[in-house]
Amino acid sequence: MPDRIDLDSDLLNYIIKNGFQPGDRLPTISELQDPNNLGISVSKVREQLEVARALGLVEVRSKTGTRLKEYSFTPAVRLSLFFALATDLRFFEQFSALRTHLEVAFWNEACARLTADDLTELRQYVGAARAKLSGQWIRIPSEEHRAFHLGIFKRLDNPFVLGLLEAYWDAYEAVELNRYADYAYHQQVWDYHERILDAICAGDFDAAKTAFIEHTRLLRHQPRMQDMESSVEFSSEVTE
């Protein structure tokens, strides 16, 4: 085992070396400048704080100073992904393929960990979405869509898979894919969601997974991608 993993950042190494835990306050910027701590100037401290902040590792606020946050893979993934998407929206298809495979791969493990309360919560999302669809709402229920899918995986003990999935839904929001979907399409989507949930409740995770895979195929053939500047062939298939 290595003595210590080098993080290519004085600040991050300092955080690790001193064993700061999530929730802890780091020294103030002026204190960090002290030769006993980092021994670098304000500008350099701030550069590194900014990196840590961009990665979601710390929260830095006036007066209270810097607080170490709970680790999450999401911010790093989101930042890099968003840059890619800003460059070329076609990246979305590729990340989407990754997301689908991940959900399939970790499906049973995630489902097995769900509690009765979790299932009730999922059921509520279905209800809320249905209400919006049947009512006079203009807004497509993308929040419930996100909450439903992430809800299935919320007990999964793998921050990396969760981070990728969360970043996927952030990107989904950012590219506003739902804007162009119509009500009939969403009805279909929530039929599938209900089928998935019923199967999970019945303990038949494989049936739920099958329904999920079908449901992603549905998404794939929707017109949502036609608005992109250029269509791209989708070559990866879900492994079963």
Next chain:
Amino acid sequence: MPDRIDLDSDLLNYIIKNGFQPGDRLPTISELQDPNNLGISVSKVREQLEVARALGLVEVRSKTGTRLKEYSFTPAVRLSLFFALATDLRFFEQFSALRTHLEVAFWNEACARLTADDLTELRQYVGAARAKLSGQWIRIPSEEHRAFHLGIFKRLDNPFVLGLLEAYWDAYEAVELNRYADYAYHQQVWDYHERILDAICAGDFDAAKTAFIEHTRLLRHQPRMQDMESSVEFSSEVTE
């Protein structure tokens, strides 16, 4: 479609807005300060440059200025992953599970894209590793191990999957898992690698995949993890 994805960074938004391409030179820091460009001070520019650098988006060198790099998902993943590992090495098991599932999920697609030259290259890695094992070399052939696995996926048209796999091998190096492995173990590993490669060459990707999955199970039962501060149960199974 959104007008523009907001990147929460003047600099990154500026790069996108002005359509800079990989290889392009960005304006110098002093030019970026100009109100016509970013209109912020050196310190602020440098903070954002540092974030972009940490994400592997730009390379900034004295005299030549800043160059926009080819997009890669790897740096962001590696940075966040390394911080997690520095906090707690048990994160490695979870990222490893992700890696295994990814390779399985994208296996056939990746294999199908390999050229004859690629296969020759893979064969060379096997040869080089064997030579090191049979010779008097002290060093365990971890470079070939990395090169072999990444080599299988090098043609995969998915920067996100590739980025995750690359970061995995970087982490593998960083935690120095190979240090504690013995020669007999590596012989076994390369037997598997050869079996995998033979199957790929024969066009039987599924057989190759099966061999790969067996080979990861081998890894899992090796004593390499016992050196960690606490053993952790490995609950996720590979989806077949």
Next chain:
DNA sequence: TGCCCCTATTCATCTGATTAATCCTATTTT
């Protein structure tokens, strides 16, 4: 007690100066 204002602390941002790295060119050397 509960509300509001004041103040000290800390971050936020900018400016200017010095140092180090690097490229380009002119000069010297072979």
Next chain:
DNA sequence: AAAATAGGATTAATCAGATGAATAGGGGCA
């Protein structure tokens, strides 16, 4: 003439210091 070298100019790298903005916490007042 070609190659090596030295010097100058450009740019990033780092630092120090100043000013402004945000905010938590205390003290006074109803």
